Amino acid sequence: MSKVEPQTDEIPSQDIREEYEQLTEDVRRYRYAYYNEDSPLVSDAEFDRLYRRLEEIEALNPELVANDSPTQEVGGEVSAAFAPVEHLQRMYSLEDVFSLEELQVWISRATASVEKQGRLDELKWLSEVKIDGLAVNLLYRNGELVRAATRGDGHTGEDITHNALTIKEIPRTLEGSDHPAEVEIRGEVFIPSKAFLALNEQMVEAGKAPFANPRNAAAGSLRQKDPALTAQRPLSMFVHGIGAREGLKAASQSETYELLREWGLPTSPYFKVLDSYDEVLKFIEHFGDHRHDLLHEIDGIVIKVDDFGLQRALGHTSRVPRWAVAYKYPPEEVHTKLLDIQVNVGRTGRVTPYGVMEPVKVAGSTVEMATLHNQDVVKAKGVLIGDTVVLRKAGDVIPEIVGPVVALRDGSEREFVMPAACPSCGTPLAPAKEGDVDIRCPNARSCPSQLRERVFHLAGRGAFDIEALGWEAAMALTAGPGPDPATVGGHPAPEGPGVLTNEARIFELAEDAGDATLRDSLAEVKVWREKRSKGAGTGEWELVPYFWSKPTAKTPSKPSANTQKLFREVEKAKSQPLWRVLVALSIRHVGPTASRALATAFGSMDAIRAASEEQLADVDGVGPIIAAALKEWFAVDWHREIVDSWAKAGVRMADEVDESKPRTLEGLTVVVTGSLEHYSRDEAKEAIITRGGKASGSVSKKTDYVVAGENAGSKLDKAEQLGLKILDEEGFVRLLETGEA
Template sequence: MSDTTPQAAARIAQLRSELDAHNYRYYVLDEPSVPDAEYDRLFNELKALEAAHPELVTAESPTQRVGGAALTAFGQIRHEVPMLSLGNAFEELDLREFDRRVREGLADELPAGDLFGGGASVEYSCEPKLDGLAVSLLYEHGQLVRGATRGDGTTGEDISANVRTVRNIPLKLHGEGWPAVLEVRGEVFMSKAGFEALNARQLESGGKTFANPRNAAAGSLRQLDPKITASRPLEFCCYGVGRVDGELAPTHVGLLEKLKSWGLPISRELKRAMGVEDCLEYYRDIGARRQSLAYEIDGVVFKVNNLAWQRELGFRAREPRWAIAHKFPASEELTELLDVEFQVGRTGAVTPVARLKPVQVAGVTVSNATLHNMDEVARLGVMIGDTVIIRRAGDVIPQVMAVVADRRPADARPVQVPEQCPVCGSQVERTQLIKRSKGKESVSEGAVYRCVGRLACGAQLKQAIIHFVSRRAMDIDGLGDKIVEQLVDTGLIGSPADLYTLTYEQVVALEGFADLSTRNLLAAIAASKQPALARFIYALGIPDVGEETAKVLARSLGSLERVSQALPEVLTYLPDIGAEVAYEIHNFFEDAHNRTVISQLRERGMQLQEEGEVHAEFAASVTLAEFLARLQIPFIAATGAQKLAEKAGSLAGVIALSRDWLELSVLKGLNEKAKQSLREFFSEPQQVARAEAIEQQLQAFGMHWASEKKVVEGLPLTGQTWVLTGTLEAMSRDVVKEKLEGLGAKVAGSVSAKTACVVAGPGAGSKLAKASELGVKVLDEAEFLALLTGYGL
């Protein structure tokens, strides 16, 4: 042992104590005491010290949650006190009947009332029923020594190595006074935000995604390799105890509060209720807030709060008489897939829709569900006639989650995409994805099938015009879906441009129109002739171009002419525009019909506002090195591209260098493979032509490295992403969004770790919960208005 060991041991002990305290405040009290960066600094210091002094590493150290060696199989653990399941209440009447039985069983304990103590109320504990995996944790003398699954209630699996990796499970109990043996029971679960992040990582790595947070939590906890469990965002919440040496408290709520004082997390929604009416009120309240909670729940658990009364009531069969789970209406159900029909959207996408045998899911009758696209149909392996699992969450469109394969009937039929459009009869073609890699173009099949009829297809025409006139697009008041359908069906319009040729006589003759409504509609159409460039781009309905992408195009390139002329490779220099979207934009403006409609709109008085030059931040923004790297020349990445740029100074110089083998051979910084690849790349005329075309457009747009740089006026929120949630009372969301974008911020629809700030009004729900979970800054409306005032807005 070295001379520094006493000092190291003292510092290690101090760090462990500090980290344990921070974990307790973060996970149990929900009162973080230090920023994440400070926690990470302390944690990394402890890791470094333990690495230098491995003899000082102990099992309860916060660093020992990373998981050890993988197991070949789980061992079996017999529960000394069985882990019983709960009885269920599905209707209000079921809960009232449970309460009646409890009061009947406690007739001798309750104050006098009717024959069965009917005049008295029983106090219950109330807590949400988490949708996760039940586990048992055994502590001996305050140290975590074992973890087990519920299993069949009598025998579970030994998951000790895995539970040690769950961040909010204390490896050593806090405080003092805990019994020599304490078995804690609870639920391991995954928050909604953690589940989304995990699935995103799985997609990126090509791994399997999970259907829901419960499956993700169960699958993560039952990994033979604890390192995998350690990488998953699991959490624990305790709801009771099993074996305990001694008494902890006289009530269930008191017991949980005692566990909390020892560092074990309990539900923040834990409450007491006096009588069945208070229980029903709790059930309705948390049911209304269910979607805004940070985690999934499938009901509420009510328990007689008095522990002595629990013992008196006892058990029946495999469930206690003193507790019940009042379940919410199921969000997943089984039903039969009767057929698959195909709908046509405004971009021509032909989408499969499941027609189902009607079934009640989460209190709503569901007869249709989305199948997304044919890749999803293939992934699910679904066939017409199958029994399928349907899931519905909140207001989200129901979706088919899985197939019950062993119930497949003999006459099940495969799902086939129609060869002709079900609306117009035009050909249906699968989209193709064009990608460039290592200087070569590759074509692969996309997930979407499209009708090629374009606006000759009634479904596409109607949907395209409905989108064109919508509030966030051209915002033509009075042009609802039904009126658009009338105009198309009567042949008065055949494209968005025809809206601007409508006459008084044509409109007033339509069903439901009189003099005033006709004049109002024509006035609204006329008033829409001066849209902002971004609104107009969005209104065109370019596939995969939403409001934010339309704003990027308008702000960056400054004119419809540049946007329509931009090559896909040039578009990818703009923020958040990838290759696939770039090709969609380019192909849209290459289409002769689309160009005709835009030309007609111009001729009929369309005057775009806020057009100008390429934004200053993009002037001379493309370097020669970046340009060369983006050409995807095999074996030439950023470093090699920089060497070429320094040597040649221009694209013409690079091309000349590629043809001068002697000069190229002595160039340092490129290996032989890269040099040979450069020669081969520019020996192909089409590659030279493509590179020169891109350079010419960069020059025309002023983005070329030789272009004149412009001074960029900094905006205070440039580069930040903000999110709005709840009801904003002082101004509309659209106005708030415009003000934030005017300050340089991007306004997103979901909260992530990259979110700079969330503006939360009354009624804020899941976004606020996620912001709190991720530690994202939150402003209420008053604070936000003060911020705007500070910026002179």
Template structure:
């Protein structure tokens, strides 16, 4: 698509504004959705800056669907609750070919009771992105509202943040848009973008995020859209919900409509016809998951025909016509170099494993939890040995067990024991009879205070107040209790 770099002399500014908006939307689609740009950043910026200048010169031409209006100037005061037009249902799980076949058998039995004795199933298999499910409402072609899934029936209005994502069209580029279209998708953060974001936060002295899903979910729920605009969020669309003025006979047709109208749909979504093809596709995704640039925790399999979906219906909060093939948690083998102990906010000493860095589920893991000393002894984890590290979804990486055959060796190191004194304040430790934790009894222990203050700062969710800031304020003596945060002066914070 080409667009003149300057408007013709004496031309109508409204025509030029329309031309620029279409060009900017098109090139954003090429860049953010197709990953196939036709122009460079300088050319794109020139178009954007020209549009911005024209809108400033002619404010009557500004509209909510303009590319210049993606980021609202002010934060929202709260995230309002919204009721979905139709529930965003959860999915039943299958973890084997046998469970998948049992699901298909149940559908056949249900349809037989409906008088359909030989359904010719078609299936659609798509990656189950580990992100945050969202709903996008378009009325007469204009993006009106975006909401999180929430509990499936009631979510939170996050329109202000979703508008900042260039992959989400603010207006459908079609001559006669339907009165209503609800698009459903998954907001996520790619592994490379997540790593780069954490590196920037660490350099700025801010706390780093645990995993890409938490990062994406936390960003979408921010009150200030400027913060969301600064973070690298991505989107895959996977369904169309409520509609008016348009309908689809098959789920596959809905996905094609989404692609046609510039919504990002994963290129490897497959239409399949047999159980064997479905199992093969699910296993293919499982084999590839470690090489992907985004996290998936399974494959969603849906009946393609909308009429069969309608006849199958749902049971409770789960549709009968869809299921999630869930992958087992990701594990890796590595060497445990050292077990360290640190007091928690109540003084309990928690063991942690310092590991030889290893890639687990697309993330480099250097440290993993060992929960408590009872769990450490039960699993028989020891320093200097190879261990199996597990990472599953939102769970902090944990040491699952010794590596195979390690426990059979006769020359194993001695089991780890909790220290006799606190590693931070050196107060003698105690272990109450009714506790699985050895404890530092010193209420003024800097380690305990650090954990309490870090927990408080995280719960307050103050932008810029990360772990390094809390640590610095403690070292300077400015903060000893949570109340001290409210006594900080602007000069101290600056």
């Protein structure tokens, strides 16, 4: 929607009136579905956008605002299925802000109000995570729970006492003594993230529609008419505030939390009292980085003035308190249409379903595909092709389809059926062994999809690190310009194998390779490209060279600058250390950690090939599963041909022992977290391993040292909790040089 411009006359235009009426209707309908039917029709981000637009129009056209405007209401309506109850003290909503700039304005305004009262030295900010759950009000009289109710419209809620009593964290009788004669305790009921996944699987197995998200699962569970059904749901609760408080002795929010804990009530571990705005920003940043490490879902941070006296002085508007605000993180969940479910064949033959969706922007990027892992996950999530789905993307994490929005189904949706044959080569699909969940294409040698994925993998940063050999280049090398057997712009992709029929020949692309046959054959590789005019697509497509330049009347076709870079990068890859060569072979289960351990223990490819399964399994970080996978891989003749071909091309197959580096870390386990100034993550691991140490990726009681760089996260937190030795980069350098001494 376009931004509202201030009206030049006193009467809002007809367009503004119509937009306002439609917005009012939409916001009411979406709010009712969210609060009363526990079935959201739009994502939180879309609802927030519509609501803010409504507020904007009302601010510029106050004559449109009616008493029943959605902006003048709190929460939802009270369901007729439950008895209505009046709260002793109103349950307010919180003002939402969506940027740090808006938060700074809010903080500045509240600070100025406190300063006018001459009480600035008393101002502290209690900051806590905003639980994405259902607000509940618990009424205790003389320490006994007499009622539990939902927020409802803020004044009147729904009596859910019998259901709330099934939540084990909610005590019937408060512990300790000196309880107020009457006190309302507010909090959020939620379902822990891991328990939510298990619950949805149970729902689908029982033939029922899955929940869209944990918040609605919690709300739906509390609104069951039979408390026995509620008791079967994995509900939890954290309390975070109070309403009516007759006789309460605490003078601040934080003191109240201490008191609530003493009474046996569940309080959140995720809060802190802070002195400044800068500290609040660090708190927001920390939980923004770790929001998915918590017990439950969060969608922001709540910042409250801690002192009750200051809270009373700041007061309330008609809808929100002036002493609290909710900072909302950028949306990580949106709704979009699931157009299809297709499958991808990976480098080890594993067949993985993935969703193809209407493109949608989430977490800062446009997403149109998301993994669905395997056929059991598709079934467990309960998604159908044609569904509107909840899509989540957290930062750089792979996009995930959370589940369907069942309320929007119209009957045209259909189930996904896993293919019986490989979509790339037609080979019948089957599990690798009995009991495996995943199904695989057994045609490892000649399946075009598997070859493409292996070539892309061997060029990756964790393997040979070949720049200029990305996903599209791997496709062009192995099987043409598009996913087999897709069409591009209405034109069929070139059929048949590409110029690279197996990865054994990859080093024939090297700049100094004596035989230039493979390099010259790249001139014939063409891909479909849309013709463009003045920077825009024309809708017309043409076949153009991929690796060579397009010929003109004056200049013949020749290797492009990027292709020449590819030749140089393949040449450089020959000198990569042994562990990277092992990773590049795409041996199942053999990743960077195991490869480093093997390279350190045996020193050469020949020694690894000659080792027994028992000798391989004895290596720290390898074990019997990886050892078996190695022996199985080297037992295949065409696998050995790849290694032999690479060796013949000059690829390094043994590591030189650097006698200049003393074994200062013999027997020590070191974890590196965060960014170091003078070491990349791989270089730091290399430095540890070459000095005899173990470079671990996880922190435990067995960890000897944790090296913490910039933006160290949860690993540093865990190290501090365990009381481990923590080093900065300077300390790390000293450890490498002298060991524990």
